[in-house]
Every structure is written in C-alpha cells, then in structure tokens.
Amino acid sequence: MIQVYVTGGTFDKEYNYISGSLFFRDTHLPSMFERGRCTLDVNIKTLMMIDSMEMMEEDREIIAYNCQRCPYDKILITHGTDKVVETAQFLAGRNIEGKTIVLTGAMIPYAFGTSSDGFFNLGSALAFVQTLQPGVYVSMNGRYFHWDNVVKNKKTGFFEELNN
Amino acid sequence: MIQVYVTGGTFDKEYNYISGSLFFRDTHLPSMFERGRCTLDVNIKTLMMIDSMEMMEEDREIIAYNCQRCPYDKILITHGTDKVVETAQFLAGRNIEGKTIVLTGAMIPYAFGTSSDGFFNLGSALAFVQTLQPGVYVSMNGRYFHWDNVVKNKKTGFFEELNN
Amino acid sequence: MIQVYVTGGTFDKEYNYISGSLFFRDTHLPSMFERGRCTLDVNIKTLMMIDSMEMMEEDREIIAYNCQRCPYDKILITHGTDKVVETAQFLAGRNIEGKTIVLTGAMIPYAFGTSSDGFFNLGSALAFVQTLQPGVYVSMNGRYFHWDNVVKNKKTGFFEELNN
Amino acid sequence: MIQVYVTGGTFDKEYNYISGSLFFRDTHLPSMFERGRCTLDVNIKTLMMIDSMEMMEEDREIIAYNCQRCPYDKILITHGTDKVVETAQFLAGRNIEGKTIVLTGAMIPYAFGTSSDGFFNLGSALAFVQTLQPGVYVSMNGRYFHWDNVVKNKKTGFFEELNN
Numbered sequence: 001m002i003q004v005y006v007t008g009g010t011f012d013k014e015y016n017y018i019s020g021s022l023f024f025r026d027t028h029l030p031s032m033f034e035r036g037r038c039t040l041d042v043n044i045k046t047l048m049m050i051d052s053m054e055m056m057e058e059d060r061e062i063i064a065y066n067c068q069r070c071p072y073d074k075i076l077i078t079h080g081t082d083k084v085v086e087t088a089q090f091l092a093g094r095n096i097e098g099k100t101i102v103l104t105g106a107m108i109p110y111a112f113g114t115s116s117d118g119f120f121n122l123g124s125a126l127a128f129v130q131t132l133q134p135g136v137y138v139s140m141n142g143r144y145f146h147w148d149n150v151v152k153n154k155k156t157g158f159f160e161e162l163n164n
Numbered sequence: 165m166i167q168v169y170v171t172g173g174t175f176d177k178e179y180n181y182i183s184g185s186l187f188f189r190d191t192h193l194p195s196m197f198e199r200g201r202c203t204l205d206v207n208i209k210t211l212m213m214i215d216s217m218e219m220m221e222e223d224r225e226i227i228a229y230n231c232q233r234c235p236y237d238k239i240l241i242t243h244g245t246d247k248v249v250e251t252a253q254f255l256a257g258r259n260i261e262g263k264t265i266v267l268t269g270a271m272i273p274y275a276f277g278t279s280s281d282g283f284f285n286l287g288s289a290l291a292f293v294q295t296l297q298p299g300v301y302v303s304m305n306g307r308y309f310h311w312d313n314v315v316k317n318k319k320t321g322f323f324e325e326l327n328n
Numbered sequence: 329m330i331q332v333y334v335t336g337g338t339f340d341k342e343y344n345y346i347s348g349s350l351f352f353r354d355t356h357l358p359s360m361f362e363r364g365r366c367t368l369d370v371n372i373k374t375l376m377m378i379d380s381m382e383m384m385e386e387d388r389e390i391i392a393y394n395c396q397r398c399p400y401d402k403i404l405i406t407h408g409t410d411k412v413v414e415t416a417q418f419l420a421g422r423n424i425e426g427k428t429i430v431l432t433g434a435m436i437p438y439a440f441g442t443s444s445d446g447f448f449n450l451g452s453a454l455a456f457v458q459t460l461q462p463g464v465y466v467s468m469n470g471r472y473f474h475w476d477n478v479v480k481n482k483k484t485g486f487f488e489e490l491n492n
Numbered sequence: 493m494i495q496v497y498v499t500g501g502t503f504d505k506e507y508n509y510i511s512g513s514l515f516f517r518d519t520h521l522p523s524m525f526e527r528g529r530c531t532l533d534v535n536i537k538t539l540m541m542i543d544s545m546e547m548m549e550e551d552r553e554i555i556a557y558n559c560q561r562c563p564y565d566k567i568l569i570t571h572g573t574d575k576v577v578e579t580a581q582f583l584a585g586r587n588i589e590g591k592t593i594v595l596t597g598a599m600i601p602y603a604f605g606t607s608s609d610g611f612f613n614l615g616s617a618l619a620f621v622q623t624l625q626p627g628v629y630v631s632m633n634g635r636y637f638h639w640d641n642v643v644k645n646k647k648t649g650f651f652e653e654l655n656n
Contacts, residue, residue: 036284113605120200123287277441364612451615
C-alpha cells in the first residue's frame with residue numbers, strides 16, 4: 001500500500017472563469033491514477049488544499065503527524081513547488097524512521113490539459129517512492145533529490161542540487 | 165546519461181484523418197521530455213516505428229544489439245504493449261551485463277490528449293530506470309515487473325505478475 | 329428550440345484500448361454544449377451511432393422521418409463526413425418545408441483532445457442553423473455549402489464547391 | 493475575405509509557470525483556424541494584446557479606426573468578455589456602414605486545453621459574421637446578440653439580453 005497525501009499546490013489548481021484567478025476545488029489525484037491505469041494499492045487523503053506560499057508551521061505539523069502515524073512505509077506527498085524544499089526539510093527534522101517519503105508538485109496545473117507536467121511528475125514520484133531507500137526526497141524534472149541537497153531555481157523553475 | 169530507444173507501439177501512434185486508421189509519424193518522446201521539464205541527460209534514438217504485433221526476430225535483434233553496444237547503463241525502451249513481454253524475455257536471454265533496461269508503452273496514444281496513459285508511464289519508467297538494479301523490467305500501471313514474472317491480461321489491458 | 333440529431337461519424341468515435349480500433353459509446357454532444365457554455369434551448373436525440381460508410385437507405389429514412397416530424401424549424405445533424413453529402417441530397421429530395429437543416433461532422437474524433445476539429449465545427453453549424461434560410465446545408469471548414477453544390481475531396485479531406 | 497482583429501482577452505491568455513499568473517504571448521488564432529481546418533480566406537491582425545478591464549478610449553479608437561479602414565465587410569474581433577459589450581457599443585456609435593462586425597471572446601483560455609470554450613466560440617462567431625446583416629454583434633454561448641441588447645451577467649459569466 002502506498003499512502004498519498006494531498007496538500008494542494010499548483011498541481012491541483014483550477015481556473016475560476018468568473019474571477020479570472022486560480023483556486024482549489026477537489027484534488028485530481030484519483031482521476032489521475034485512474035487515467036494512468038495504476039494498479040497499485042493507493043490510499044489518497046487530502047490533508048489540505050493550499051498554495052505552498054501560504055503553508056505555515058502548523059500545516060507542516062499536520063503533514064509530519066500524518067507521516068508519523070501512517071501505517072505504510074511509502075508516502076507520496078503532492079505540494080506547491082515554491083516551498084516544497086522547506087517542507088521536505090521539516091519532515092527530515094522529525095526523523096521518521098523506516099519510511100520513504102517523496103514530495104512532488106507541478107509547474108502547470110493538471111487541469112490545464114496537455115501543457116501540464118503534473119501527470120509525468122506523478123508517474124515519476126510513484127516509481128521513486130517504491131524504489132528509494134527510507135528518507136525524504138523531492139521528485140521533479142524526472143529526477144529525485146535528497147531533502148538536504150535541492151533548491152528550486154526561482155528564475156527557471158527547475159530544481160537543482162546545491163553543489164553542482 | 166539515460167539512453168532512450170523508441171520502437172513505436174500505441175505510445176507513438178497518430179490518427180490519419182483521411183483513412184481513419186492509426187499510423188506512425190515522428191516520435192513524441194522529445195516533446196514529452198520537454199513538457200515533463202526533464203533535466204536529465206537523455207539520448208533519444210528511434211530504432212523503428214512499428215506495431216509490436218508486427219515485431220519479428222530481426223527487429224528484436226536490432227534492439228538487443230543496440231542495448232549491448234550502448235555506452236550507458238540505463239536504458240528505457242518504448243514498445244507496443246501486446247508483445248513487450250516477449251521483447252523483455254528476448255533481451256534477458258542475451259545476458260546484457262550491468263545494465264538496467266526498462267520497457268514501457270501506452271494503452272492509448274499520447275497524441276489522443278488527456279485520455280492517454282503515456283505521459284504517466286514515461287515518468288514512471290524514467291524513475292525506475294534510475295533506481296532499479298541491473299536487469300530487464302517492464303513498467304506499466306505505475307509498477308515495475310521482472311521480465312520473467314509478467315503477463316499482459318488481454319481482456320483488461322492490465323499487466324499482472326504470473327504468480328499472483 | 330434547436331433540434332440536434334446525432335447519427336455518429338468520426339465526431340463521436342472513441343479509441344478502444346483493448347482492440348486498438350475505433351468504436352462508438354455515448355455521444356459527446358451534451359458535454360460539448362456544456363463546455364461551449366451554450367445557453368440556447370437544444371434538444372439532443374441520438375438517432376443512430378454509425379460510421380457514415382455503413383449508412384444505408386433505411387438509415388436515411390429514419391433521419392428524414394425525424395426531420396419531417398420535428399416540431400422545430402432549426403435542425404442540426406452530426407454525421408460521418410464520408411457520406412454526409414449523400415445524406416444532405418437525400419434530405420433535400422424530401423422537400424421538407426420551412427426548415428433549416430445543417431449537417432456537420434469532424435475529421436478527427438472529439439475524444440482525441442486538442443487536435444480535433446469537432447468543437448469548432450459544432451460552433452459553426454450551430455450558428456449557421458440559426459441564421460440560414462430554410463434549406464439543407466453541409467457545414468465544414470468554417471463554411472456552409474448548399475446540399476447541391478458540395479463535395480468532399482477524398483485526398484485532402486476538405487469540402488469544396490462543385491463549380492469552383 | 494474575412495478580417496480578424498485580435499485584441500487579447502482571456503481567449504489568448506497563457507499561464508506563466510514562474511509567476512503563477514496569466515499573461516499574453518502570441519495569439520492562438522492562426523493555429524486555431526488551422527486546427528478547425530478552416531478554408532475561408534482569413535486575414536488575421538493583432539491590434540493589441542490586453543485584458544479588456546484595461547481597455548481604454550484610445551484602444552477602442554484603434555479598433556474603430558481599423559474597422560473603418562478595413563476593405564472587407566466581414567470583421568471578427570476577439571476581445572476580453574468583461575468589457576466586450578462596451579466596445580460593441582463604441583463601434584456601433586461610429587456608424588460603420590455596410591459591415592458585419594462580430595465580437596467574441598472566451599471564459600477560459602484556449603491554452604488551457606479541453607476545458608476552454610474558445611474554439612467553439614470562434615466557430616460560432618465565424619459563421620455569424622458570414623451570415624448576419626451589417627451591424628455590430630456580440631457572439632457568446634452559441635448565440636449572437638445585437639450590440640444594444642446584451643449584458644454579461646457578472647455572477648454566472650453568461651451573456652443575456654437586456655429585456656428577457
């Protein structure tokens with residue numbers, strides 16, 4: 001069984017055609033797993049639906065608490081990309097033993113159709129969570145990064161290792 | 165560096181609006197990696213563009229030859245799903261040492277937009293090829309299978325382990 | 329009120345991922361009108377779901393019968409493009425008085441996402457049926473054609489006037 | 493020949509994945525006509541690329557000037573929906589003789605894939621501009637409205653007649 005925690009982020013944003021701004025409705029994760037014809041046992045739980053720029057200490061506590069209590073040792077978390085590294089660091093600080101935690105996100109909302117990277121990122125993160133050693137990782141751009149060796153390049157939107 | 169070999173399959177099929185049938189044009193792999201915002205070094209080579217139902221011994225020889233000669237130890241192969249298990253078995257029979265070979269495909273052409281599983285499968289296969297031990301694998305439905313323990317269920321279109 | 333008769337055609341075809349061939353399930357018309365945010369009173373009725381190559385005299389009788397009995401004077405018909413001209417001629421031969429009948433179709437199935445012309449064609453046909461004088465027309469390629477002055481160019485897939 | 497004037501609006505907006513906001517790049521109109529397999533002679537000219545909330549007197553002057561100088565009598569204008577009625581009124585005030593002017597827009601950007609109404613609206617507007625009497629019209633929701641009898645319902649996003 002793989003535990004999936006939804007926290008929001010660009011991944012799950014939608015376009016509000018009245019206001020012209022982005023907002024959250026339900027997560028797209030279940031329909032994405034279906035479209036991906038995924039046959040793994042996946043348990044999806046929406047912890048929150050927020051922009052990661054608005055994620056605060058108490059939100060990260062909720063995520064950490066759920067990761068600790070989770071009976072499964074493979075955890076995939078969808079998250080806004082702006083602050084995903086901070087959440088990865090927070091989770092690593094909790095020393096959650098024996099669990100592989102992979103955080104991923106998207107640069108373009110899944111709801112925006114054939115331009116979004118979200119579906120690809122979900123496929124990657126799902127594979128990494130099954131194969132990586134216990135620890136906390138960020139998965140983006142087809143790669144995985146250790147929580148203590150990753151930064152989002154704010155200009156390009158790509159994730160990079162610190163020492164490269 | 166990750167070597168990607170394109171062999172065709174549903175993954176890369178397109179709709180011919182004159183004849184109403186499916187056909188191959190160029191592979192979509194480069195644009196898929198771009199859309200996935202992939203920052204890995206990926207070398208894409210189209211070995212053939214065929215339906216796996218038409219794949220013959222000599223075609224598999226070409227694939228095996230390229231896998232053997234390939235200077236990189238991570239190889240991702242796109243392939244028609246109907247005969248992907250046969251090709252995996254063929255490659256395993258060649259005892260290609262020290263290389264991780266992951267074959268993947270799609271049930272619905274990538275060109276058919278937001279219904280296709282191809283983009284998700286590519287993300288998964290790309291992650292598996294980076295993390296699995298040397299050997300030959302098939303990646304579908306969010307999972308990976310060892311070449312000698314997988315079968316495509318022709319009725320459902322899902323891949324299953326032999327002994328489950 | 330605008331009457332919409334669905335007869336099938338490429339417009340409504342879908343991809344069967346088990347057999348790899350195209351087939352019909354339910355029509356996409358209702359969801360297309362919703363996505364187009366259409367506020368016209370539209371009555372949608374599926375008369376048949378067939379490829380126009382398989383359309384026979386008795387099928388055209390059903391279409392003609394429904395057009396004659398229809399209480400509304402604006403009728404939009406979705407149809408396979410290969411034989412849409414033949415059906416237009418058949419309907420014109422019935423001298424249905426005082427009704428504007430517009431037939432349209434698609435070269436690429438609506439279900440194939442952002443490559444299909446179907447959504448555009450529906451928008452055009454819907455506008456033409458509201459504004460053209462009584463008579464029988466074919467609407468394709470952003471244009472309308474009188475039933476007795478149109479032919480499908482089988483090589484290019486475009487509709488053309490006979491005398492141009 | 494049909495003259496198409498692009499002025500921006502939601503129709504042509506795109507998602508900026510760095511800032512998370514919407515912006516304008518090039519218009520999608522040419523690729524939309526191609527995808528619609530349109531065979532009409534269409535002349536596309538981008539007058540401006542702005543949100544209609546930012547459209548000012550001088551912008552409307554540019555649009556009116558171009559409509560007056562245009563050698564063709566069928567003019568289609570893409571426009572933001574929030575202020576499209578105001579621009580229609582402005583153009584009607586100029587008494588441009590003998591020309592059919594149809595303004596249209598979209599509630600969801602064309603770039604957002606299979607959720608956008610833009611492609612349908614373009615098909616409708618293109619048909620209306622070919623068939624309506626000279627005058628100024630707004631085309632949305634599958635319908636056309638006279639410039640002096642239309643209002644956008646800000647709550648629902650639908651266009652309505654004033655006296656209904």
